[in-house]
Amino acid sequence: MAFDQQTLAYLQEKANVMRQDIVKMVAEASSGHPGGSLSAADIVAVLYFNEMNIDANNAKDPNRDRFILSKGHASPVLYAALAEKGFFPREELMTFRKIDSRLQGHPSKKSLPGVEMSTGSLGQGLSAANGIAMAGKMDKLDYRVYAVIGDGEIQEGMIWEAAMAAGHYKLDNLTAFLDYNGLQIDGPVDDVLNPAPVDDKFRAFGWHVIIIDGHDMNQIDDAIQEAKQTKDKPTMIIAKTVKGKGVSYMENQVGWHGTAPNADQLKQALEELTGGKQND
Amino acid sequence: MTKIATRDAYGKALVEVGAKNPNVIVLDADLSKSTKTVDFAKVYPERFLDMGIAEANMIGTAAGLATTGKIPFASTFALFGTLRVGDQIRNSVCYPNLNVKIAVTHSGLTLGEDGASHQAVEDIALMRAIPNMTVIVPADAEETRQVIHAAVDYDGPMYIRLGRPAVPVVFDENYKFEIGKGAVVKEGSDVAIIAMGVMLSPAMEAADELAKEGISARVINMSSIKPIDEEIIIKAAKETKGIVTAEEHNILGGLGSAVAEVVSEHAPTVVKRVGVEDTFGESGKPDELLVKYGLTKEHIIQKAKQIL
Numbered sequence: 359m360a361f362d363q364q365t366l367a368y369l370q371e372k373a374n375v376m377r378q379d380i381v382k383m384v385a386e387a388s389s390g391h392p393g394g395s396l397s398a399a400d401i402v403a404v405l406y407f408n409e410m411n412i413d414a415n416n417a418k419d420p421n422r423d424r425f426i427l428s429k430g431h432a433s434p435v436l437y438a439a440l441a442e443k444g445f446f447p448r449e450e451l452m453t454f455r456k457i458d459s460r461l462q463g464h465p466s467k468k469s470l471p472g473v474e475m476s477t478g479s480l481g482q483g484l485s486a487a488n489g490i491a492m493a494g495k496m497d498k499l500d501y502r503v504y505a506v507i508g509d510g511e512i513q514e515g516m517i518w519e520a521a522m523a524a525g526h527y528k529l530d531n532l533t534a535f536l537d538y539n540g541l542q543i544d545g546p547v548d549d550v551l552n553p554a555p556v557d558d559k560f561r562a563f564g565w566h567v568i569i570i571d572g573h574d575m576n577q578i579d580d581a582i583q584e585a586k587q588t589k590d591k592p593t594m595i596i597a598k599t600v601k602g603k604g605v606s607y608m609e610n611q612v613g614w615h616g617t618a619p620n621a622d623q624l625k626q627a628l629e630e631l632t633g634g635k636q637n638d
Numbered sequence: 639m640t641k642i643a644t645r646d647a648y649g650k651a652l653v654e655v656g657a658k659n660p661n662v663i664v665l666d667a668d669l670s671k672s673t674k675t676v677d678f679a680k681v682y683p684e685r686f687l688d689m690g691i692a693e694a695n696m697i698g699t700a701a702g703l704a705t706t707g708k709i710p711f712a713s714t715f716a717l718f719g720t721l722r723v724g725d726q727i728r729n730s731v732c733y734p735n736l737n738v739k740i741a742v743t744h745s746g747l748t749l750g751e752d753g754a755s756h757q758a759v760e761d762i763a764l765m766r767a768i769p770n771m772t773v774i775v776p777a778d779a780e781e782t783r784q785v786i787h788a789a790v791d792y793d794g795p796m797y798i799r800l801g802r803p804a805v806p807v808v809f810d811e812n813y814k815f816e817i818g819k820g821a822v823v824k825e826g827s828d829v830a831i832i833a834m835g836v837m838l839s840p841a842m843e844a845a846d847e848l849a850k851e852g853i854s855a856r857v858i859n860m861s862s863i864k865p866i867d868e869e870i871i872i873k874a875a876k877e878t879k880g881i882v883t884a885e886e887h888n889i890l891g892g893l894g895s896a897v898a899e900v901v902s903e904h905a906p907t908v909v910k911r912v913g914v915e916d917t918f919g920e921s922g923k924p925d926e927l928l929v930k931y932g933l934t935k936e937h938i939i940q941k942a943k944q945i946l
Binding site for chain 1 (some may be wrong): 687694707
């Protein structure tokens with residue numbers, strides 16, 4: 359079911375603010391990964407601002423929904439969401455990647471509230487999500503576990519160990535998004551080490567698979583709701599995305615995987631994202 | 639003398655702690671009959687997870703379970719529970735400081751006939767270099783029982799190294815294991831032998847032999863490799879003419895190294911290391927391997943005499 363206009367506008371605004379935060383953080387740090395953060399922004403926005411039961415004031419609620427950013431280098435998108443949700447002051451975003459900051463280059467569970475698992479060494483987050491999903495079944499809690507994995511990340515063998523286990527253990531309380539933006543550091547994913555066909559692979563491992571446009575809020579939400587109705591199988595939502603989405607010169611450019619914009623580039627990015635209505 | 643494998647004691651101890659604490663979960667990687675986690679699986683099938691031959695996912699899953707308050711014990715052979723999953727232990731368990739217990743069996747050469755591919759002699763070096771990790775090597779069945787109980791009471795990552803063969807039972811219920819503490823099992827003043835795991839019994843036998851020659855050897859059981867008992871080491875360094883370490887592990891990076899680090903900073907003395915001398919093992923019976931690779935009471939005696 360499609361979002362009403364008001365909700366859709368609200369979510370699009372949240373995603374837009376997150377995108378502004380992402381480019382500001384990475385520019386301020388002169389370091390970080392904007393491309394894969396921007397590609398996941400709409401997915402993360404729908405999860406944090408529409409779907410997930412999480413509350414910064416009750417951050418340890420045993421029945422809270424969990425979010426694991428397995429592609430931990432996209433930490434700016436997670437930090438932008440957590441700041442907007444009130445897990446820490448917004449101004450702290452500008453400490454990203456700096457000495458003494460809680461906002462480590464890759465998410466650290468020990469240092470920052472709201473981070474459910476330390477990630478960054480690729481391939482590991484999905485296993486942690488499995489563990490949390492298994493605990494939920496053991497304890498008969500109805501929380502749901504969400505993970506975002508990268509298309510380059512699924513080249514890691516550990517992902518397939520986790521995929522096999524999630525299918526075997528029928529983890530229908532687990533929903534993973536594959537941020538399929540098609541690019542990794544060394545070039546197009548298809549050229550570096552082609553993981554396709556991804557949908558057939560996950561189906562063969564016992565997953566329910568849904569393919570969507572990862573920038574269409576309604577498709578993202580429909581897929582989440584379909585996953586919640588799916589019994590005895592984990593769901594993989596293969597989200598076709600654009601790396602660098604929202605900043606014209608970053609879109610589909612492999613060079614923006616791990617490069618920070620300079621001052622002029624930041625200005626242009628913010629102008630594009632605010633439609634020239636930037637007031638700060 | 640009664641002999642019990644520490645892995646057998648592990649299986650029984652898991653059932654005990656399982657009864658005591660409903661949060662205890664056991665994971666295994668298709669080796670439950672060998673690691674003895676099968677004992678737990680029989681009593682608490684709903685809290686036992688066979689993860690198949692997929693150790694990386696087993697460690698990551700244990701980490702996820704721990705974030706929810708579970709106390710997961712992940713078991714496999716020492717090699718596959720450490721070197722195969724070094725990054726997973728470092729980044730998914732130790733960096734977030736999660737309450738995961740990695741309890742491995744078939745450590746060292748005494749795994750025996752399976753040969754070098756399965757004989758971990760480097761695991762302690764790796765595990766003790768990871769921040770937040772506690773490293774424990776129980777010497778016998780009773781100590782194993784106490785270590786497993788202590789592991790449940792302790793909140794944080796812990797590596798527990800167990801063995802395949804039956805080893806003499808040295809301790810009774812009067813013994814009290816404590817994380818960070820060694821134990822003097824025999825007093826002596828000429829030389830100190832600091833031993834770990836299966837090497838404790840040869841160390842005690844070596845001390846008895848040395849006594850016959852009028853040499854007084856102190857024997858210390860060092861089950862807590864990290865944190866290590868600095869006090870007991872410094873005391874031994876100051877009160878004897880030197881230290882012999884005995885470990886079923888590479889002499890690089892294990893107990894001998896840890897002891898040498900302590901004495902070189904606090905009480906310089908000679909440290910002679912009995913252990914695997916930077917080589918791979920091979921197939922053979924456990925006792926044959928210990929002889930061939932220099933891990934016997936005779937080797938301990940020889941090193942002790944070199945000090946005197």
